[in-house]
Amino acid sequence: MVDFTLTDEQQMLQDTARNFALNEIKPVVDEIKIMDRTQFTPWDKVKPMYEKASELGFNKLLIPEEYGGMGMSCMDNVILMEELGAVDLTIAASYFNVSITSPVIIMHGGNEDQKKKWLGEIVSANDYVLASASSEPDVAGADSFCPFPDPRIGLKTFARRDGDDYIISGSKSAFSTNAGAAATYFVMARTDLSKPGFMSTSMFMVPAGTPGLKVGKKTELIGWKTGMHAEVFLDEVRVPASFRIGEEGANSGLFFLKALPFIAGGLAACYVGMARAAFEYAFEYAHQRESWGMPIANHQAVAMKLSDMVVDIEAARLMVWKLACAADAGDPKAAAVMSPAAKTFAVDVAIRNAERALRILGGYGVAQEYETGKFLNDAWVGDSCDGTRDMLRLGIINFIRQSRGKMGPPSMGGGPMDGPPGA
Amino acid sequence: MDVVVLVKQVPDTGSNLEIAEDKKNIQLDNIKWVMNPYDEIAVEAALTFAKEKQGRVTVVSFGPLRSQDSVRTALAMGADKGILIIDPENCRYDPFTTAAVLSTALQQIPCDIIFAGARSVDFDNFQTGSAIAQNLGIPQITQVTRLDIIENAIVCHQITEGGELVKQCPLPALVTCQRGLNEPRYPSLPGIMKAKKKPLEKKELSEIGLDAELGQKSKIISLAFPEERRAARMIEGETPQACASKLVDILHNEVKAI
Numbered sequence: 272m273v274d275f276t277l278t279d280e281q282q283m284l285q286d287t288a289r290n291f292a293l294n295e296i297k298p299v300v301d302e303i304k305i306m307d308r309t310q311f312t313p314w315d316k317v318k319p320m321y322e323k324a325s326e327l328g329f330n331k332l333l334i335p336e337e338y339g340g341m342g343m344s345c346m347d348n349v350i351l352m353e354e355l356g357a358v359d360l361t362i363a364a365s366y367f368n369v370s371i372t373s374p375v376i377i378m379h380g381g382n383e384d385q386k387k388k389w390l391g392e393i394v395s396a397n398d399y400v401l402a403s404a405s406s407e408p409d410v411a412g413a414d415s416f417c418p419f420p421d422p423r424i425g426l427k428t429f430a431r432r433d434g435d436d437y438i439i440s441g442s443k444s445a446f447s448t449n450a451g452a453a454a455t456y457f458v459m460a461r462t463d464l465s466k467p468g469f470m471s472t473s474m475f476m477v478p479a480g481t482p483g484l485k486v487g488k489k490t491e492l493i494g495w496k497t498g499m500h501a502e503v504f505l506d507e508v509r510v511p512a513s514f515r516i517g518e519e520g521a522n523s524g525l526f527f528l529k530a531l532p533f534i535a536g537g538l539a540a541c542y543v544g545m546a547r548a549a550f551e552y553a554f555e556y557a558h559q560r561e562s563w564g565m566p567i568a569n570h571q572a573v574a575m576k577l578s579d580m581v582v583d584i585e586a587a588r589l590m591v592w593k594l595a596c597a598a599d600a601g602d603p604k605a606a607a608v609m610s611p612a613a614k615t616f617a618v619d620v621a622i623r624n625a626e627r628a629l630r631i632l633g634g635y636g637v638a639q640e641y642e643t644g645k646f647l648n649d650a651w652v653g654d655s656c657d658g659t660r661d662m663l664r665l666g667i668i669n670f671i672r673q674s675r676g677k678m679g680p681p682s683m684g685g686g687p688m689d690g691p692p693g694a
Numbered sequence: 695m696d697v698v699v700l701v702k703q704v705p706d707t708g709s710n711l712e713i714a715e716d717k718k719n720i721q722l723d724n725i726k727w728v729m730n731p732y733d734e735i736a737v738e739a740a741l742t743f744a745k746e747k748q749g750r751v752t753v754v755s756f757g758p759l760r761s762q763d764s765v766r767t768a769l770a771m772g773a774d775k776g777i778l779i780i781d782p783e784n785c786r787y788d789p790f791t792t793a794a795v796l797s798t799a800l801q802q803i804p805c806d807i808i809f810a811g812a813r814s815v816d817f818d819n820f821q822t823g824s825a826i827a828q829n830l831g832i833p834q835i836t837q838v839t840r841l842d843i844i845e846n847a848i849v850c851h852q853i854t855e856g857g858e859l860v861k862q863c864p865l866p867a868l869v870t871c872q873r874g875l876n877e878p879r880y881p882s883l884p885g886i887m888k889a890k891k892k893p894l895e896k897k898e899l900s901e902i903g904l905d906a907e908l909g910q911k912s913k914i915i916s917l918a919f920p921e922e923r924r925a926a927r928m929i930e931g932e933t934p935q936a937c938a939s940k941l942v943d944i945l946h947n948e949v950k951a952i
Contacts, residue, residue: 279763283770283886286728291880328883341883 275592281350287327288354295320300359302656303497312489313497314366314452318398321366325397332371335378338386339394345598347373348372349540349591356544359550360621360649361495363446363544364656367401368537372530373401373457376474379529380517389455389476402453403476404443404503412655413662415459417468425468425640428505430460430475436509437462439475439483443503445490446656450501454479457506462519473521476514483508492650529608532598535610535657539617542653543584546617546624549646550580553628556635565629576627583620590616608671611663618653618660625650695749698805699740699773700796700823701733703757703764704816719786734771734878739841740809741772742876746843750774751946752803756795758784762894770881770889777803777895782906785816790911793825795801799902800830807848808868812837825871833863837872874900907920 277285299320303313326328332348334340348371355363360575370393377389393399406412407426417424428441439460456477463471477484487502554577557568567573592611597605625646629636636643654660672678705711706726714721729737734936737753744751751773755761758781766778781787781801787795800808810823820836827834836889840851848867852859853874899906929944944952 280886280890282763283767283881283889284883286767287886325879326882332883341887343883343887411704494776629900 292358322397338390342629346595352540353544356541360545361498364541372533375530402449405459420467428460530604542617542621549624549628553631587620615663621650695747696804700810703761738878746811770885789821797829827868839874
C-alpha cells in the first residue's frame, strides 16, 4: 500500500529542520547578503551554524549506527533537505547535502577499515565538510558520461601507482563544491590513460592539507552566494593506496548504482524547498500588493500563477519522495531513471517558480532588495550542477531505449558504462 | 532528584485562527499544534537542572490525545518519561480546573522541583503554575529569568517593571519560566530516534481518581477578535497653523477629546 504519511519521527525531524533553518540558517544568509563579497569567506560565516547542526546529528544522518551515525534513510534526508532548502538552497545543497550523502560512496564502496576510518572521522568532527572534485576545466562534464571506448575522452587527472601509494596530478574545475571549506576531497582520477574513462576512473579521498593539494581563487557564481566553489589543483599529491575507495577503475558503477540516488534525491529536495520558498514569498506579496482596489491575488492572472506553483511543488516532491523510497529499498532503477528525473524536474520547477514569483512581484521582482532575484539565480545554478538538465534527460531516454533493445548499450549517463560504443 | 516539567499543546502562533460557531472556542481544524513556547523554556530549564543534579525529568501534560505529540517532543529534547492525562473536554477547562487535575496527578509521582511555562500563548491566563503550587502547598517563584541552584534550594531572578527581584526558596518548589531564562534546545536526531522508546503513560481522569465532571470556577462566554484599526486620517492644509487649527476642530467637535 502506498502511504505518504510521515512517521512521528519524520514529523519531528521536519519540525526541527524547519525551526533550525529559520532560527539558525536565515540569520547567516541575511548577514552574508549585505557583506562585501571580496572581503570574506562564506564558510567562516556558515561554520558555527554547521557545527550546531552537527551537534543535532544532521551531518551523520545516513551513516550507520555501528559507525557512530544515525542510520537514518534517504527519505529522512530529503525531508531535512527540503526544509533547509526552503531557507537557503545553497547552504542546504552544498555544505549539507554533499557532506551528508557523499559518505554513501564509502558505505557501499569502502572496505571495513576504510569505513571505520572515514565514517569515524566524519562523525567525530562537527565541522567536517566533504567536497567533490570531479569535473575538470578542459574536459566537458558530459565526458564523464561518455560510453565510447576512446581513452582520449574523459578526465585528465592522473593517479600513478607508486608502491603503496598513489601520486595524483591534475586540476579540477572552478566548480568544485565546498572547495576551501572541506576537510576531505573526493577526487576522481584516471589510473590508466590507455583505457576508456569508464574503465579507468577511480575515487580517492584526499584530506585538505595534503602536500600538493591547493585550492584556487574562489569562483563567483550568479547565485549560490553563500557557497564555496573554486578550482582545485593537485600537484604530485601522494596518498596511501588505502585512500582509494573501491576497486581501481571501478568508480562509475559504484557511484551510479549506490550513491547517486542519495545525492540526487537530496539535491532535488533542496530545489523543492526553494520552489516552495518562492511560492510563499509570492503568495504573501500577492495578498499585500493591491491594484484596482484589491489584492492582486484576486486577479486571475496572478491566482493561476500561484496555483501553478503549488501544482509544480506537489509534483516535484512526489518524484523526490518516490526516488527516496526506491533508494531506501535498494531499487536499481532509482539510479538510472528516478534520480535524473527527480533532479531535472525539481530544477525545472524551481526555475519556473522563481520566474513566476518574479512576474508576480512585477517591478519589485527585479529589485535587488527583494528575494526573487536570489531565487532565480540560485535556481539557474541547478541547471548545470551534477549534470545539466539536458544531459540528465538524455540519460533517461537512452537508458530506456537501451533497456528495450531500441539502441546499443548504455549511453550518456544511462547506467553502468561497461560496454562498446552506443548506436 | 525528581524533576517534573509541565507542558501544554497550543496552536502555533503562525496559524490562521478562526472563532468557532459557538463563539466560545476557536475552530480546531487546520491548526498546527505545537508545544507552548514558554513550556519549551521550562523543558530546557528542567533538563539543565536535572543534568546538574543527576536527576530524571518527567513531562506531565493535561490535554486531548493530540497533546502526546508535545510530550513526545519534550522526550526528544531529552526528558526521560511522559505522562499525559487525557482531557475529555478538549481544553475547555479554566486554569483552576486544569491546576486541580495536574495537582492530583503530581501528588501521585515523586517531584522535588516542578517547572512550568510562565503563561500559555493560547488563553494567556498566567495562572496554572501558581495554582498548582498553591494546591500542593509548596513555594513558588514565578516568571523566572535566571535560576541558580544552591544546596537544597534555588535562587531565582524575576524581572519587575524597572527592576529585578532575587528570590530564594527551599525545595520542593514550583518555578514558572519567562523568556530570557534560556534558549530551548532543538530535539536532536538521536533524541528524536530515542523518544519513541521512552515511556509515555496515557491516563484517563478516572485513573488518577478524578471524576469527568470536574466543574470550574469560570467559563468563557464569548470570544472576539479585536477591532481592526482604522486607517490614519491625514489632515491637509496650506500651513502648519491651518493644519493645527483643523486638528483642534476635529478633536473638539468630532472626537470630543478636548
